Amino acid sequence: MDINSDVGELNNLLADNTYEKLMDHVDSVNIACGGHAGDETMMAAMINIAIAKNVNIGAHPSYPDKENFGRNEMDIDSNELLDVVRDQVQLLVDIAENNGGHVSHVKPHGALYNTAAHNEVISQSIGEAIIQVDPSLKVMGLAGSGMIRCFDELGLETISESFADRAYENDGSLRERKHDDSLITDPIKAANQARDLTNGFVMSVEGVRVEIDAQTICIHSDTPNAVALASAVKETIQ
Numbered sequence: 005m006d007i008n009s010d011v012g013e014l015n016n017l018l019a020d021n022t023y024e025k026l027m028d029h030v031d032s033v034n035i036a037c038g039g040h041a042g043d044e045t046m047m048a049a050m051i052n053i054a055i056a057k058n059v060n061i062g063a064h065p066s067y068p069d070k071e072n073f074g075r076n077e078m079d080i081d082s083n084e085l086l087d088v089v090r091d092q093v094q095l096l097v098d099i100a101e102n103n104g105g106h107v108s109h110v111k112p113h114g115a116l117y118n119t120a121a122h123n124e125v126i127s128q129s130i131g132e133a134i135i136q137v138d139p140s141l142k143v144m145g146l147a148g149s150g151m152i153r154c155f156d157e158l159g160l161e162t163i164s165e166s167f168a169d170r171a172y173e174n175d176g177s178l179r180e181r182k183h184d185d186s187l188i189t190d191p192i193k194a195a196n197q198a199r200d201l202t203n204g205f206v207m208s209v210e211g212v213r214v215e216i217d218a219q220t221i222c223i224h225s226d227t228p229n230a231v232a233l234a235s236a237v238k239e240t241i242q
Contacts, residue, residue, distance in 0.1 A: 005202050005241050006163070006220035008032040008144070009234065010064055010113065012050040013041040013073075017225055024053050026225055029234035032060035034111040034144070037092040039066030040074025047096055051105045061105050062144070065092035065130075066113035074114035075181070082129045089116075089133035097137060109163060110134050111144035112151075121149040121177070131158040147218040148176050166206065166218035168198040168237050169227045174212045185209060189228045191236035198237040 011023045012035040027033060035050045036042030042064075054061050066074035068088050080088070089112075097107045112120055112130055120127040127145075131154060134141050139159065145151040147164035155162045169188045171179040179186040188194050198221050200206055206216050221241070223234045 005198075005218075006031045006060075007234065007238060007241075008034060008062070008111070008165070008220050008222050009225050009230070010034045010036070010111070010222070011225045012036040012046045012064070014226060015046070018046065018049060022225060022231060023050065024057075025231045026223075026234055027053055027057040027059050029231070029238045030059060030223070032062055032109065032220065034062040034064035034109075034113075035096055036064050036066070036113065037096040039068050039088065039092050039116075040070055040072075040113055041066075044095070044099060047099045048103055051096075051100050051103045055103070055105050060108045061096075061100055062109040062111055063093040063096040063107055063141075064111055064113050065089045065116070065133075067116050069115075074116065077115045077119050082125055085126065086129040086133045086136075089130050090136050093134060093137045093141075107138075107141065109142040109144060111165070117146070117151075118178070120151040120154075121146045124150060124154055127151040127154040128158070131155050131160055134160060144220060146178075147216050163220050164218045165220050165222055166201045166216050167222045168194040168201070169223050169230075169233055172206050172208045172214055174208045174210055174214065176206075176214050176216065179209055187227055189233070191229065191232045194223070194233045195236040195240040198241050202241050
């Protein structure tokens with residue numbers, strides 16, 4: 005089971021070495037590439053740390069919405085969205101190549117990810133954008149969602165994703181961040197949820213067993229206690 009984390013989003017997490025410490029406990033990182041956060045300097049820094057730590061490098065494109073950190077759905081034309089996603093991914097690919105690295109995968113961020121999970125038009129635009137950059141790029145999406153089915157139909161290699169630091173609803177969707185119990189910040193709870201996920205299920209906030217078939221588990225770098233969470237998850241599942 006792969007462990008992944010979204011990085012390159014906050015300068016303070018670079019300055020206090022959170023990103024570097026996280027990469028000791030994860031297999032893959034998804035680097036913000038300008039849509040919701042990140043600039044070329046941050047991207048290069050993340051790429052160089054990932055290379056040093058032998059961690060898979062991924063692009064983390066978003067709606068073009070730095071003001072709201074990419075967490076609000078945007079009403080954007082599908083062709084414009086394709087261009088926005090393609091340009092973000094291509095930028096990271098170029099920076100990686102210039103620094104001796106290689107981008108292996110793409111994972112949408114925030115509202116773009118959540119909308120694509122149930123909106124085929126959005127997931128189609130994302131998939132076509134990835135294909136225009138490099139059809140061999142893998143793509144991460146919510147396990148069991150419509151986005152995975154859409155990416156599969158486009159011929160992309162998919163990686164079904166689950167979460168150790170997020171609570172789940174009964175239908176397998178992530179609990180919205182507006183709820184106080186949406187985040188899991190206790191390393192023991194995160195590790196227990198990761199263990200369940202490796203066994204093909206997760207317990208929802210209402211105590212319902214939800215079947216989940218995933219190949220990767222995410223720990224968000226901006227979740228409080230992220231490094232301790234990642235360490236506990238890695239120790240438990242590997």
